[in-house]
Amino acid sequence: MKEWWKNAVVYQIYPRSFKDSNGDGIGDLQGIIQKLDYLEELGIDVIWLSPVYDSPNDDNGYDVRHYHKIMKEFGTMDDFDELLENVHKKGMRLIMDLVVNHTSDEHDWFRSRPDMYIWRDKPNNWRSFFGGSAWQYDEARGQYYLHLFSKKQPDLNWEKEGVRQAIYAMMRWWLDKGIDGFRMDVINMLSKDQRFPDGPAGDGTAYFINGPKIHHYLKEMNDEVLCHYDIVTVGETPQTGPEEGLRYTSPESRELNMIFTFEHMGVDQELGNKWQPRTYSLVELRKILEKWQSAFQEKGWNSLYWNNHDQPRSVSRFGDDHVYRVESAKMLATCLFFMRGTPFIYQGEELGMTNIQYEGIEKYKDIETLNHYHEQRKQGRSHEKIMQEIYRRGRDNARTPMQWTSGPNAGFTTGVPWIDINSNYRSINTESRHHPQSIFAYYQALISLRKKLPVLIAGDFMLFHKEDEEVFAYERKTETEHLIVYCNFSTNTRSFEQPDGEVLIGNYSKPARGKRLTLRPYEALVFYRQ
Numbered sequence: 351m352k353e354w355w356k357n358a359v360v361y362q363i364y365p366r367s368f369k370d371s372n373g374d375g376i377g378d379l380q381g382i383i384q385k386l387d388y389l390e391e392l393g394i395d396v397i398w399l400s401p402v403y404d405s406p407n408d409d410n411g412y413d414v415r416h417y418h419k420i421m422k423e424f425g426t427m428d429d430f431d432e433l434l435e436n437v438h439k440k441g442m443r444l445i446m447d448l449v450v451n452h453t454s455d456e457h458d459w460f461r462s463r464p465d466m467y468i469w470r471d472k473p474n475n476w477r478s479f480f481g482g483s484a485w486q487y488d489e490a491r492g493q494y495y496l497h498l499f500s501k502k503q504p505d506l507n508w509e510k511e512g513v514r515q516a517i518y519a520m521m522r523w524w525l526d527k528g529i530d531g532f533r534m535d536v537i538n539m540l541s542k543d544q545r546f547p548d549g550p551a552g553d554g555t556a557y558f559i560n561g562p563k564i565h566h567y568l569k570e571m572n573d574e575v576l577c578h579y580d581i582v583t584v585g586e587t588p589q590t591g592p593e594e595g596l597r598y599t600s601p602e603s604r605e606l607n608m609i610f611t612f613e614h615m616g617v618d619q620e621l622g623n624k625w626q627p628r629t630y631s632l633v634e635l636r637k638i639l640e641k642w643q644s645a646f647q648e649k650g651w652n653s654l655y656w657n658n659h660d661q662p663r664s665v666s667r668f669g670d671d672h673v674y675r676v677e678s679a680k681m682l683a684t685c686l687f688f689m690r691g692t693p694f695i696y697q698g699e700e701l702g703m704t705n706i707q708y709e710g711i712e713k714y715k716d717i718e719t720l721n722h723y724h725e726q727r728k729q730g731r732s733h734e735k736i737m738q739e740i741y742r743r744g745r746d747n748a749r750t751p752m753q754w755t756s757g758p759n760a761g762f763t764t765g766v767p768w769i770d771i772n773s774n775y776r777s778i779n780t781e782s783r784h785h786p787q788s789i790f791a792y793y794q795a796l797i798s799l800r801k802k803l804p805v806l807i808a809g810d811f812m813l814f815h816k817e818d819e820e821v822f823a824y825e826r827k828t829e830t831e832h833l834i835v836y837c838n839f840s841t842n843t844r845s846f847e848q849p850d851g852e853v854l855i856g857n858y859s860k861p862a863r864g865k866r867l868t869l870r871p872y873e874a875l876v877f878y879r880q
């Protein structure tokens with residue numbers, strides 16, 4: 351099918367934390383191969399693999415040392431080929447993470463072809479996303495290089511034809527191997543304003559997010575590489591609104607198929623500071639999602655997600671990870687899956703995995719978290735205060751190992767896991783997945799509904815009860831089908847006029863009795879009629 355990715359459900363694997371096959375405590379490619387039956391059982395179509403390239407792991411693989419080698423902890427290129435073959439045998443597809451805004455400073459290019467990077471005699475005031483200046487002095491060269499992320503992630507200079515061609519050749523190499531597309535890391539940051547102006551309070555984003563030549567680069571990439579393959583592309587685009595989003599994803603732009611918006615991920619934080627909490631209402635969250643739904647109604651296509659390896663667990667963040675964990679996990683899934691776009695599931699989401707709270711900072715592994723902690727301690731803030739921020743938003747919330755069983759180490763490893771397992775694995779794991787009321791079974795049902803009902807792809811999106819502070823309700827409609835989705839984001843019981851149609855799916859075993867529609871805490875109900 352043309353545009354097969356519109357019908358697909360994607361499952362993101364963070365390989366380090368998925369399944370360890372050899373007891374070294376680190377997830378690996380053979381581990382993924384062992385679990386393909388599990389993914390088939392869930393019913394997903396596409397696997398997105400976070401980076402598996404050779405890397406010194408300053409940022410868990412988002413610092414690539416060699417684009418054509420597999421990280422030794424994860425296995426070999428033979429293991430990769432075996433994985434790809436097995437994925438295809440199951441009728442699934444596999445997309446890779448493409449990290450080309452920067453490489454590792456241990457990449458051979460950084461030593462032998464330093465002109466592929468961005469150098470200045472004097473730094474400007476831009477700050478790195480991981481804290482401190484975005485510029486690092488290099489003694490030998492007597493100049494500073496730009497790193498928007500860690501200092502071990504120098505930014506490539508996309509102004510140079512040679513850089514672009516080297517990246518395109520690398521992409522072709524993987525596509526010729528038969529992979530089915532790319533998720534493109536911070537792809538909207540490739541083009542920097544060549545004047546390199548200072549930004550307000552060190553915020554340089556105005557000069558490199560959706561920068562001057564970005565659309566030119568992506569059209570060129572599409573022309574030279576992407577359009578020659580039957581693949582899917584998803585660009586990661588922080589701080590991007592729907593107007594710009596359409597420029598990336600409209601078919602006539604000939605750039606990307608989808609982007610990841612961040613707007614809904616920013617609703618609970620102060621602008622530009624993920625660590626600073628902000629109270630928000632459901633009205634706001636819904637407005638953001640509606641904005642993207644309606645902007646892409648005619649052209650372009652949305653990605654739909656609550657979770658990934660950079661975000662806290664959605665059940666802890668937007669639901670209730672105690673009393674109503676099961677209900678709220680299913681409710682969030684319902685709310686997401688019936689919107690217009692391609693849903694992305696992050697490993698463990700289908701089990702309702704939750705955030706983690708380690709007591710000591712030494713248990714944490716994420717460079718962003720560690721840098722934040724040490725920077726804040728230096729400024730005299732208390733351990734407890736900073737830990738509260740890390741509990742809320744730290745990226746390791748999403749990176750604890752997948753909880754397979756109630757046995758030792760959650761069945762993730764026979765060795766010592768690289769990062770501590772969430773102690774709730776005894777009750778939250780895949781063993782209960784065959785239970786009809788499990789979160790896993792609910793995801794299975796949602797996934798199969800996406801294949802059955804054309805309205806999910808073609809239908810318009812419309813909100814109702816727009817001002818409701820607790821219930822998120824919307825409809826999807828074509829000329830022949832009509833879907834109504836009710837999601838209670840609160841612990842209050844609410845009642846509404848009964849909609850027409852059959853109950854298609856709901857997250858309580860039986861709908862409440864009565865003439866009116868009653869929604870219990872975190873209840874989700876979907877009605878369908880033709």
Ligand code: TEU
Nearest residue numbers: 409412449479499535536588624660718
């Ligand atoms: O993340 C991009 C990004 O913008 C991050 O700064 C994100 O906002 C942050 O993690 C939120 O706290 C991508 C990858 O997804 C991330 O894992 C990498 O660390 C980063 O790029 C650098 O490659």
Ligand code: CA
Nearest residue numbers: 370372376378
């Ligand atoms: Ca291993």
